[in-house]
Amino acid sequence: MQKTEFKAESKRLLEMMIHSIYSNREIFLRELISNASDAIDKIYYKALTDSNLTFEKGNYYIKIGVDKPTRTLSILDTGIGMTREELENNLGVIAQSGSLSFKRENEAKDGHDIIGQFGVGFYSAFMVADEVTVITRALGSDTAYVWKSSGADGYTIEPGQKDAVGTEILLKIKERTEDDNFDEYLDEYRLRSIIKKYSDFIRYPIKMDVTRQRPKEGSEGEFEDYTEEQTINSMVPIWRKNKNELTNEDYEAFYMEKHYGFDKPIKHMHIRVDGAVSYNAILYLPETTPFDFYTKEYEKGLELYSNGVLIMSKCPDLLPDYYRFVKGMVDSEDLSLNISREILQQDRQLQLIAKNIKNKITSQLQNMLNDEREKYEVFYKAFGTQLKYGVYSDYGSNKDTLQDLLLFYSLKEKKMITLDEYVSSMPEGQKYIYYATGETYERIEKLPQTELVVDKGYDILCFIEEIDEFAIKMLMNYKEKEFKSVASGDLGIEADEDKEQTEQEAQENKALFDEMKKILGDKVKEVRISKRLKNHPVCLTADGDLTIEMEKVLNAMPNSQQVKAEKVLEINSNHSVFQSLRAALEQDQEKLSLYTNLLYHQALLIEGLPIQDPVDFTNDICKIMV
Numbered sequence: 112m113q114k115t116e117f118k119a120e121s122k123r124l125l126e127m128m129i130h131s132i133y134s135n136r137e138i139f140l141r142e143l144i145s146n147a148s149d150a151i152d153k154i155y156y157k158a159l160t161d162s163n164l165t166f167e168k169g170n171y172y173i174k175i176g177v178d179k180p181t182r183t184l185s186i187l188d189t190g191i192g193m194t195r196e197e198l199e200n201n202l203g204v205i206a207q208s209g210s211l212s213f214k215r216e217n218e219a220k221d222g223h224d225i226i227g228q229f230g231v232g233f234y235s236a237f238m239v240a241d242e243v244t245v246i247t248r249a250l251g252s253d254t255a256y257v258w259k260s261s262g263a264d265g266y267t268i269e270p271g272q273k274d275a276v277g278t279e280i281l282l283k284i285k286e287r288t289e290d291d292n293f294d295e296y297l298d299e300y301r302l303r304s305i306i307k308k309y310s311d312f313i314r315y316p317i318k319m320d321v322t323r324q325r326p327k328e329g330s331e332g333e334f335e336d337y338t339e340e341q342t343i344n345s346m347v348p349i350w351r352k353n354k355n356e357l358t359n360e361d362y363e364a365f366y367m368e369k370h371y372g373f374d375k376p377i378k379h380m381h382i383r384v385d386g387a388v389s390y391n392a393i394l395y396l397p398e399t400t401p402f403d404f405y406t407k408e409y410e411k412g413l414e415l416y417s418n419g420v421l422i423m424s425k426c427p428d429l430l431p432d433y434y435r436f437v438k439g440m441v442d443s444e445d446l447s448l449n450i451s452r453e454i455l456q457q458d459r460q461l462q463l464i465a466k467n468i469k470n471k472i473t474s475q476l477q478n479m480l481n482d483e484r485e486k487y488e489v490f491y492k493a494f495g496t497q498l499k500y501g502v503y504s505d506y507g508s509n510k511d512t513l514q515d516l517l518l519f520y521s522l523k524e525k526k527m528i529t530l531d532e533y534v535s536s537m538p539e540g541q542k543y544i545y546y547a548t549g550e551t552y553e554r555i556e557k558l559p560q561t562e563l564v565v566d567k568g569y570d571i572l573c574f575i576e577e578i579d580e581f582a583i584k585m586l587m588n589y590k591e592k593e594f595k596s597v598a599s600g601d602l603g604i605e606a607d608e609d610k611e612q613t614e615q616e617a618q619e620n621k622a623l624f625d626e627m628k629k630i631l632g633d634k635v636k637e638v639r640i641s642k643r644l645k646n647h648p649v650c651l652t653a654d655g656d657l658t659i660e661m662e663k664v665l666n667a668m669p670n671s672q673q674v675k676a677e678k679v680l681e682i683n684s685n686h687s688v689f690q691s692l693r694a695a696l697e698q699d700q701e702k703l704s705l706y707t708n709l710l711y712h713q714a715l716l717i718e719g720l721p722i723q724d725p726v727d728f729t730n731d732i733c734k735i736m737v
């Protein structure tokens with residue numbers, strides 16, 4: 112059967128190319144500079160095999176020029192140039208990449224630094240220019256050619272004049288419109304910043320005449336403008352340098368220069384990986400929490416470079432959410448870029464890099480925790496909450512990675528400790544890891560519920576952040592030790608004989624507790640005798656999985672379902688208040704009601720829970736005063 116070839120309407124194709132491939136117009140300069148750099152690289156690669164050719168790096172450069180009166184932006188390079196035939200093939204055929212063919216032909220000779228591969232980047236010039244002129248003279252040729260096009264209606268090629276080998280591209284920048292300010296591409300400062308942003312690590316100097324000021328000779332206090340040729344790009348990426356050559360200051364300077372943060376990084380990681388996937392990365396742990404860190408405005412991500420050319424300013428796929436505080440960059444030659452060189456297709460390489468980076472960050476944090484505890488605690492102060500969110504989110508799937516990085520304040524040690532440190536110093540017989548929740552460490556220390564656990568000589572982890580208890584519930588246990596709130600129904604401490612005694616006392620006082628429960632109604636599930644209290648008369652605890660602290664947090668959320676913990680009012684039978692309650696039960700019902708309400712409200716206050724009717728409460732206090 113005869114096969115018919117697809118035809119393409121090249122004008123339409125070009126239109127589509129110009130208007131739909133790139134979402135960001137400023138990248139046209141990146142594309143043209145990358146082409147210029149490729150053209151110089153090609154001489155370099157040719158010289159490797161051609162003994163008649165020498166490559167003196169110092170002779171090669173790219174120059175950006177602006178002529179405002181004619182609205183012309185020029186990009187000149189001293190690269191390999193193009194013959195007439197190459198002009199036809201490379202700039203006359205969309206999606207024909209001379210660079211890719213060159214790379215393939217030179218594969219054996221390590222042509223991996225060549226950037227171009229799709230054969231479309233050049234046309235991005237039409238996003239900002241009405242007319243594009245290419246004046247080029249190929250290496251080894253005396254004749255220059257001029258290629259000219261205004262976009263979709265085609266192009267012309269004519270012989271022309273050019274003194275040196277290389278290519279000059281002239282863009283006639285579009286007129287400014289109401290919606291689009293094309294003038295910015297004639298503005299020296301703006302051009303410099305685009306070059307810095309995308310092409311800072313192109314290996315050849317990108318030069319530009321820069322306007323500067325100097326004191327005017329002969330007239331004091333007056334200044335005059337003058338122009339000076341400057342190299343705009345840094346050329347050698349810091350991540351390609353040897354670690355031994357770099358100092359802390361160099362890394363800090365890079366952090367500042369890249370605006371990763373306003374602070375100083377607390378730690379940097381310089382990673383070089385060669386293997387199934389190759390990449391270089393410099394990652395930083397900032398010292399302070401960015402002001403917008405916990406808002407939706409904060410964007411996580413690392414800068415992503417391919418061959419030293421910026422592809423994405425914030426690539427979110429490189430970092431898991433729980434390490435979203437990490438800043439820095441990744442450069443890899445192995446990425447499969449899509450045609451716009453802006454977004455990556457679901458890339459296996461990228462996933463491998465991300466996994467690798469995640470592991471590196473984890474071990475860096477672990478090392479810091481082990482070897483530089485003070486530093487780690489500074490870091491933890493800034494980003495510990497994020498780690499705890501990490502444990503909680505994704506149904507706890509990252510808890511194994513993160514649990515050993517957590518720190519909590521120890522009531523006994525009066526300092527931050529890890530879960531491992533807690534478990535290692537548990538006395539024999541202690542079954543659970545105890546924790547208490549409260550607003551501050553000081554308040555937790557005074558909580559009646561802690562009395563029995565402290566009395567036993569057990570340590571208590573203090574939870575003062577909302578996420579703490581949720582994260583711990585997700586962990587469930589650590590090294591086979593379950594977590595237990597000091598306010599939970601059964602602390603797992605009481606000896607059997609104590610339990611018996613409690614049981615007996617409970618029986619004897621059943622009438623009292625039933626009456627108190629009746630007075631409080633459904634505010635509590637039960638009123639019962641307490642064995643955890645030593646000095647305080649009363650406290651609130653919760654039966655079941657939902658603790659009082661969790662009830663507080665969940666109910667404070669917008670659109671909350673208003674959950675209810677099963678609250679239990681515990682009474683200390685050794686406290687003298689208990690005798691007053693018993694007496695009131697026998698002699699004065701009204702008094703019993705007053706005392707019960709007062710005790711219940713006291714327990715609420717201690718828990719940091721709101722009192723439903725503060726006026727009633729204060730009236731009750733007055734009643735016992737008169």
Ligand SMILES: Nc1ncnc2c1ncn2[C@@H]1O[C@H](COP(=O)(O)OP(=O)(O)OP(=O)(O)O)[C@@H](O)[C@H]1O
Nearest residue numbers: 146150201208209210227228229230231232233278
């Ligand atoms: N300054 C230049 N000097 C020499 N050749 C050039 C120059 N600019 C473009 N070319 C040639 O034109 C071809 C097409 O360029 P274009 O930018 O469209 O695509 P590319 O660079 O190959 O690929 P990509 O779309 O990935 O950038 C290049 O492959 C190269 O052969």
